[in-house]
Amino acid sequence: MSIYVGNLSYDATKDDLMSVFTEYGTVKSVHLPTDRETGRMRGFAFVEMSSDSEETAAIEALDGAEWMGRDLKVNKAKPREDRSGGRKKSW
Structure with a gap:
């Protein structure tokens, strides 16, 4: 399972996120x-x-927290939806 992090600053980098989330466990x-x-x-x-308990700790600590001038939205990521629109292609 992974964590969704929304409302990020457009200046945020992978390294920025790694440093924030490593406070709660192994990324x-x-x-x-x-x-x-x-x-x-x-x-x-x-x-x-690396574990559900680390994900839970990060979500609880960071959801709603102000970071890089933005209030973060942090929660469990939902499975990706099928975007085919339900239509079948007829070739």
Whole structure:
């Protein structure tokens, strides 16, 4: 499971997020999605930690916390939804 981190500053980097989340445990990965067309960060990230207890500690400590001038939204990431729209292609 991973953590969703929303309302991020566009100046935040992977290293910034690693340093914040390592206070609560071992960070396995950080993913900062970027816009396909502009290459600019999209304002959210996904952080994966090594255990559920570390994720819970980070969520409880950081949800609503002010960081880099923004109030963070931190919670368990939801599984990615199928974006096919339910239509089948007919070739």
